[in-house]
Amino acid sequence: MAIIAGQAVRGENFWDRPYLMEDITDIIESGGHILLVAPRRVGKTSLMYKILDTMGEEYVVIYINTEAEHSVEAFWEKLFHELMDDEFIGTLSNKANNLWTKLKSIRLSEAGTKGIKFGDSEPIDYAKAFLDLLKSVDTDKKLIIMLDEFSQTIENIIQRESIEKAEQLLKVHREIRQNHKVSEKTVFIYAGSIGLESVVANINSSKHINDLASIAVPPFEAEDAKAFAKDLCDKNGIAIEESDIVYMLGKIEWYIPFYIQLLAQEVKRLYRRNPEVNESVIDRAVENALSNRKDFIHWEERLNTFSKKGRVYAKEVLSLISTKKSVESKELSNLVVKHKIKEAEAKEIIHALKYDGYINNSGDARIYRFNSPLLRIWWYNNVAN
Amino acid sequence: MSQTNTARYKYTPDEMSQEAFLERFVVRQEVFEEIFEELVEADYSVPNQHYIIIGQRGQGKTTLLRKLKIEVEKDKKLSKFLLPVKFSEEQYRVRQLCRFWEEVADYLQVHYEEIFDGILEGMEVHIDDDNYPVKCFSYLEKQLKKKKKKLLILVDNIDEFLAKIKPEEQHQLREILLTSSSFIIVGGSTKMFEQQYDYSKPFYEFFKIIRLEELSFDESVALLRVLGDEEQSKKIDYIVEHTPQRIETLRRVTGGVPRTMVMLFDIFIEDNGNAFDDLMKILDEVTPLYKDRMDDLPPVLQEIVDTIALNWDGMSTKEIAKKTRMESKAVSAQMKQLEKYQIVDSDAVGKNKIYIIKERFFNIWYLMRFGRKKDRTRVEWLVKFLLSWYSPKELEEKAKSFRSRLVHGDKLDVNYVYTMGEALSYTGCLGLEVEHDLKQSMRAFLSPTNAEYAKHITKSDKELIEKANILYIKKEFKKILTLHLSVLKDLRLPCVEISQFLR
Numbered sequence: 092m093a094i095i096a097g098q099a100v101r102g103e104n105f106w107d108r109p110y111l112m113e114d115i116t117d118i119i120e121s122g123g124h125i126l127l128v129a130p131r132r133v134g135k136t137s138l139m140y141k142i143l144d145t146m147g148e149e150y151v152v153i154y155i156n157t158e159a160e161h162s163v164e165a166f167w168e169k170l171f172h173e174l175m176d177d178e179f180i181g182t183l184s185n186k187a188n189n190l191w192t193k194l195k196s197i198r199l200s201e202a203g204t205k206g207i208k209f210g211d212s213e214p215i216d217y218a219k220a221f222l223d224l225l226k227s228v229d230t231d232k233k234l235i236i237m238l239d240e241f242s243q244t245i246e247n248i249i250q251r252e253s254i255e256k257a258e259q260l261l262k263v264h265r266e267i268r269q270n271h272k273v274s275e276k277t278v279f280i281y282a283g284s285i286g287l288e289s290v291v292a293n294i295n296s297s298k299h300i301n302d303l304a305s306i307a308v309p310p311f312e313a314e315d316a317k318a319f320a321k322d323l324c325d326k327n328g329i330a331i332e333e334s335d336i337v338y339m340l341g342k343i344e345w346y347i348p349f350y351i352q353l354l355a356q357e358v359k360r361l362y363r364r365n366p367e368v369n370e371s372v373i374d375r376a377v378e379n380a381l382s383n384r385k386d387f388i389h390w391e392e393r394l395n396t397f398s399k400k401g402r403v404y405a406k407e408v409l410s411l412i413s414t415k416k417s418v419e420s421k422e423l424s425n426l427v428v429k430h431k432i433k434e435a436e437a438k439e440i441i442h443a444l445k446y447d448g449y450i451n452n453s454g455d456a457r458i459y460r461f462n463s464p465l466l467r468i469w470w471y472n473n474v475a476n
Numbered sequence: 477m478s479q480t481n482t483a484r485y486k487y488t489p490d491e492m493s494q495e496a497f498l499e500r501f502v503v504r505q506e507v508f509e510e511i512f513e514e515l516v517e518a519d520y521s522v523p524n525q526h527y528i529i530i531g532q533r534g535q536g537k538t539t540l541l542r543k544l545k546i547e548v549e550k551d552k553k554l555s556k557f558l559l560p561v562k563f564s565e566e567q568y569r570v571r572q573l574c575r576f577w578e579e580v581a582d583y584l585q586v587h588y589e590e591i592f593d594g595i596l597e598g599m600e601v602h603i604d605d606d607n608y609p610v611k612c613f614s615y616l617e618k619q620l621k622k623k624k625k626k627l628l629i630l631v632d633n634i635d636e637f638l639a640k641i642k643p644e645e646q647h648q649l650r651e652i653l654l655t656s657s658s659f660i661i662v663g664g665s666t667k668m669f670e671q672q673y674d675y676s677k678p679f680y681e682f683f684k685i686i687r688l689e690e691l692s693f694d695e696s697v698a699l700l701r702v703l704g705d706e707e708q709s710k711k712i713d714y715i716v717e718h719t720p721q722r723i724e725t726l727r728r729v730t731g732g733v734p735r736t737m738v739m740l741f742d743i744f745i746e747d748n749g750n751a752f753d754d755l756m757k758i759l760d761e762v763t764p765l766y767k768d769r770m771d772d773l774p775p776v777l778q779e780i781v782d783t784i785a786l787n788w789d790g791m792s793t794k795e796i797a798k799k800t801r802m803e804s805k806a807v808s809a810q811m812k813q814l815e816k817y818q819i820v821d822s823d824a825v826g827k828n829k830i831y832i833i834k835e836r837f838f839n840i841w842y843l844m845r846f847g848r849k850k851d852r853t854r855v856e857w858l859v860k861f862l863l864s865w866y867s868p869k870e871l872e873e874k875a876k877s878f879r880s881r882l883v884h885g886d887k888l889d890v891n892y893v894y895t896m897g898e899a900l901s902y903t904g905c906l907g908l909e910v911e912h913d914l915k916q917s918m919r920a921f922l923s924p925t926n927a928e929y930a931k932h933i934t935k936s937d938k939e940l941i942e943k944a945n946i947l948y949i950k951k952e953f954k955k956i957l958t959l960h961l962s963v964l965k966d967l968r969l970p971c972v973e974i975s976q977f978l979r
Contacts, residue, residue, distance in 0.1 A: 093517060093525070097682045099654055101522035132681050136654060140522075156655050158678070159610070159648035239654075243647065251644075284678075349681070356684070363506050383530075383687050386673045388816045448675030 092326040094359060096352045099136035102144065106319045106348060111309070115142065118304045119150070119235065119278050124268050126300065127282040129308035130451045130462040132349040135282040138308055139237045142280070150278075151187045151234045153179055158240035158284075161247040163260050167217035170236075174224065186232065193228045218263065225273045234277045242283030242290045254294045261291065261299035268302060289446050307453045316346035323355050324368075331358075331368045339373045343464045344416050350464050353380055380465055387469045393447065397440060404430045405440050410475035412450060413467045417460040420452070489539040494546060500702045501543055503695040503734060504536050507686055508543050511662060515544075515554065518660070520626050526653055526661040528634060530668055531688030532818075532835045533762070534735025537664035540688075541630040544662060548628055559588060562630040570637055573645040574609040577616050580629065591623050609645070613652055620658045627659035634663025638671050638679065646671065650678040667818045690732020696723055699734055700741060725864030729857075731836040743858075744865050752892040759841050766841050769819075776802075780810055781819060781833070785842035788856040790823070790832035844895075849932040858899035868905035875900045875914050882917040890926045893918060898934060912938035 092104055118125055127135045136156075143154045155173045160166040173179065175198055183191035225234075238244075248257040267273050281287060281303065288305075291297050311319060317336055324331045339358070343350050357376035358368060381387075394402050407426055412418045427437040441459075444450050449466070452459045461467035489497060501508075511527060518524050529537050545560040561583045563570075570576050581599050584592040598619070602611040620627065631637065638646065653661070663683070671679040691699065700712045700723065715722055730736040739758070742751035770778055783799045784791055793811065797804040811831060814820040821834040833839040840857050847854030866874060878896065881888065897918040901911050915936040922930035935943070940959065947956045 093514060095525050096684050098523060098525040098684075102519060131675060154655075156651045158651040158654075159644065161644055165607075240647075240651070247644070247647070284680075285676075360506070360510065363509070383668070383685055384673065386668050386816055388812055389670075389673060448680075 092323055094323065094327060094352050094356045096349060096356050099134075099140055100348075101137075101140050105137055105141050105144075106311070106315065106322075107141070108311075108315060111138070112141070112145070114306060115280075116146075118306070119233070122274060122278075123304040124274075124278055124302065125280040126287060126303040126305050127280065127308055128286065128288070128305050129453055130448060131284050132462070133308050133310075133347050134349065135308055136239055137348075139239055139280065139282060142235065142237065146235065147182070148186070149232065151183065151190060151230065151232050152237070153235070154237045154239065156239040157244040160244050161251045163248060163252065163256050164217065166244055166248075166260065167221055171215075171217045171221050171224075174221070187230060190228050190230045190232075190234070193224070197224070222267060222273070225267070225277055226270070228276070230276050235280060236277060237280040238282070240283050241281045242285050242287035244283075245287070245290050246285060249290075249294065258294060258296050258299070261296050265299045265302065286446065289442075309454055311346035311348065311351075313340070313346070316340050316343075316351065319348065320351050320355065323351065324358075327355070327359050329355075329359055329362050329368060330366070335368050335370065335373060338370050339376075342373065342377050342468070344467075345460055345464055353465070377465075377468065381469055384465060384469065387466060387473070390449065390466060390470070391474055397443075398436075400430065400432055401436060401440050404432050404437060405444060406474065408441070408444065409449060409461075409470055412459055412461060413471040413475045416467070417458050420457045420459065423459065489542055497539075497542065498546065501539065502698045502702050503691055504540055504543075504688065507688065508540060508547075510686065511540075511544060512547055515548065515558070515628070515660070516551070520557070521657060523654060523657050524660045525684050526663075526682070527686060528663040528665050528672070528683040529686045529688060530665050532666055532731075532733060532837075534733045534837060535688040536734055537666075537688065538632055541632060541662065541664055544628070545630060557624060558626050558628050559584070560628045560630060561587075563632065571640045572609070573641050573648055574612040576637070576641075577612045580627065581616055591625065592619065595619055609648065613656075617656060617658050626657070629659050629661045630663075631661060632664040633666070634661070635665035635667065635669035635671075638669065643678075646678045650682065653682070691727060691734060691737070692732075693720075693724055693727060696727045696732070696737060699737065703738060703741065719867075722865050726861070729836065729860055729864060731834070733836065736837045736840075740861055744861070750889075752896070753889045756844075756889075756891055759844055762837075762841060763845070766838055769838075773817075773819075777810060777814060780807065780814065782842075782846070784820060784831055785833050785839050786847060786853050788832075788839060788843065788853070788860065790830040792825075792828045792830055794828075796831070850934050852902050855895055855899040855902060858895060859902045862899055862903050863905075868903075871900065871903050871905040872907060872910055875906050875910055879910075879914045879917045882921040885921075888921070890922060890929055893921055894929045894933070901934070901936070908936075908938050908941075912936040915939075 095104055115125065127138065129135050139154055143152045146152055153173060155170060157166055157169055160169050174194060180191060180194050180198065183194070245257050245261065248260060264279070267277075268279060283290075287300060288297070291300055310316075317333070317340065320336045320340060321331070321333070324336070339354055340346065340351070343354060354373075354376055357379045358373065360379070361372055361376055362368065391406075394405050397405055404426060407430070408418075408423055411422065411426070423437075423441065427434060430437075441450075445452070448462055450459050451462050461470070492500070507529070514525065529540055531537050541562065545562050548554050548558055548560050561580050563579065563583075570579055578596060578599065581592070581596040585594070585596050595616070599612055599615045602608050602615065605611055638649075641649070668685070671677045672681065672683060672685065674680060697712065697716055701709050726737060726741065730740060739751070739755055743755065770781065773781065779800055780796060783796055787795075791799075793804050793807050796802075796811075797807045800807065802810075811820065811822070811829075814831075815822060818834060819838075820831045822829040822831050824830075833842070836857075843854055843857055847856075852859070862871060862874075878900065882893065897914060900906065901914065906914065915933055918933050919930050922933070944956055944959055947953075947959070
């Protein structure tokens with residue numbers, strides 16, 4: 092298992108949690124569509140890859156990243172082309188013959204090198220072509236279409252085209268999901284670096300996604316975290332005692348694999364120079380990870396966009412969370428009273444802190460914590476104290 | 477080989493012969509191994525981790541990139557499918573993502589002609605298409621898959637490239653990096669950049685960051701040992717055995733940056749000023765870059781940087797506040813900014829923080845460009861090096877031999893004569909006569925060739941004393957006081973001592 096700190100992980104580098112996959116399968120089997128929810132760096136894309144790599148026997152799975160698409164048209168074109176991709180079609184011949192035949196026949200009707208044409212010279216309506224394809228194909232297996240960075244695409248369209256166009260795209264997606272002919276054969280899984288719920292709420296379009304089943308990508312349970320850290324150390328030649336693993340995890344507290352990897356990476360660097368792990372080595376590893384992040388001051392400065400009162404409130408919220416590691420929402424309400432700030436403004440600030448990546452309450456709506464354990468430690472050392 | 481080439485050869489790793497380069501690759505082994513091991517063990521059927529090596533100028537980024545390239549080419553297993561593509565250090569032309577892929581294609585065409593002949597032309601067939609930037613990469617990837625090759629793309633100053641491309645291109649690139657298994661990027665950057673630490677940017681915490689730290693004492697010794705010939709290595713061994721603190725001081729005052737260390741070390745080892753001349757050339761080369769860095773700062777930060785840079789040893793917030801006539805609180809806030817921009821570094825001394833210019837080479841550049849002539853600050857960096865490297869006795873010997881070369885009319889660089897002469901004098905270790913003779917010889921040497929420099933040579937202690945004596949005889953005590961104050965100011969004694977003297 093390699094120490095991967097940034098890229099989405101694949102294959103043996105993904106730490107399997109069978110219960111998570113079972114949750115997803117349940118929704119798929121019951122005909123639901125899924126929205127994966129989690130802050131950045133938690134592992135949404137890795138989870139999608141896991142689905143792609145392991146559910147291929149029972150389903151036809153396709154992963155599509157639409158982060159770069161900035162218009163509705165480009166979005167549909169991308170979807171269509173991904174379905175027409177040689178490699179994807181190649182995977183179908185043995186397991187989903189009907190879909191394979193259908194896609195092959197469309198591929199053969201393609202003419203010219205500059206865009207796909209169907210007999211006439213009119214440019215193709217990719218949205219329609221995509222929908223027609225989903226409706227007409229008699230798949231042998233359920234098709235799972237995973238749309239990564241869909242929320243970014245919506246944001247791109249809002250910025251580059253218009254709110255109306257973005258809303259229209261959301262509406263069409265809902266219609267597709269509610270079309271029985273499509274829905275019984277196709278499942279959509281959406282995810283994105285920025286929260287789809289927030290992007291959609293900003294344009295008052297929440298109603299277009301409220302049929303989706305949200306799955307919060309959870310952190311590891313303590314036992315999983317221990318086993319993962321142990322395995323990571325073993326496979327990287329680091330001899331480490333269980334008590335030191337517990338100590339290391341204590342530093343992280345919120346067990347997101349990315350942060351365990353980050354710390355393991357620093358431990359490995361120290362280990363390379365002196366093959367020994369103890370609590371002081373782990374402390375140094377944390378220090379080194381933090382010294383790479385002197386720019387964390389950027390997080391403090393960003394609060395300047397709030398009003399003066401709001402800024403003071405936001406700072407205290409973050410300082411409280413950094414001290415206690417996790418805080419219940421009622422404690423935050425106490426701060427609202429203390430700072431004599433309007434309830435609505437406080438709510439907005441908490442929302443902004445979530446949206447901007449400081450904190451989350453994705454595991455339990457009542458519990459807030461920092462997204463990044465490193466930022467939490469930095470905040471505790473540099474702002475709270 | 478001309479002098480310029482010697483400088484380039486020494487300080488620009490890409491221009492060294494491969495053999496010499498590998499022989500001299502003695503530091504940063506662990507960093508190299510970290511990346512190389514991961515390249516060996518990576519699963520190339522899926523998208524892989526991308527890296528960015530962060531270190532200030534001269535810290536060894538380009539060296540590491542070259543080492544990776546050579547070792548991948550030498551590795552039996554990797555070389556079969558993994559092709560290094562190394563971008564030149566300055567890619568001013570690459571302002572668009574499609575241009576980036578074109579550069580890759582161009583490189584492949586030139587360096588792997590037998591495999592990728594005509595790939596750039598093939599790519600450019602699509603140049604008039606609406607979505608050329610997307611097609612550009614798809615075409616490249618198709619060719620790579622067809623030839624069953626993967627790329628190791630090595631890009632120096634990748635932060636500049638990422639900052640130059642438009643936001644939508646950044647999203648495009650991230651989409652490719654997340655989904656394509658055709659290449660691994662290893663970039664170099666002088667600083668941590670916004671794209672990596674800003675949550676709202678596409679590349680938030682996306683690259684694996686490898687920071688090049690300052691060299692340790694042992695690494696410094698290893699580096700200095702391989703620099704010169706056998707005789708020089710013996711000299712280093714002697715220093716390590718008898719006066720190891722010299723190397724430690726050299727390490728500390730250069731911030732442990734290998735290139736600065738090598739450059740200044742050369743200045744001590746050589747006596748003819750060639751190394752100094754090389755230093756000047758390199759300072760000239762970095763001028764536009766450093767000038768931009770200063771110009772990018774708001775005026776108030778420029779003033780603070782100026783103040784700190786003119787104080788080589790660093791300053792406390794209080795001292796900066798006094799010098800810039802700002803409130804301490806306001807200075808503190810600005811210092812946070814400067815730390816964020818990675819222009820200054822701080823060290824805690826008790827409850828106070830002492831700020832210094834982080835990149836010592838930038839500080840040298842600043843002093844040489846903006847330090848006032850006839851002012852100790854201009855040559856302070858060299859004074860510190862001389863004091864760290866030589867014993868007082870050796871300094872006097874050095875001054876004598878330096879003078880005799882002036883007297884014999886050796887061919888010496890004028891800037892070198894001025895700077896070295898002034899620095900030797902400021903060490904305060906020369907006898908009265910030795911220092912006086914040195915200054916006289918400097919004047920004689922510089923006057924015919926460079927009157928400007930000659931004019932700026934400071935008075936010798938002997939001259940000052942003689943002047944004071946004359947004033948004393950004339951009973952012009954006020955003038956003596958002024959003279960004394962100017963000497964004290966030059967030595968930069970704390971103001972409090974001057975005020976005591978006035979009482």
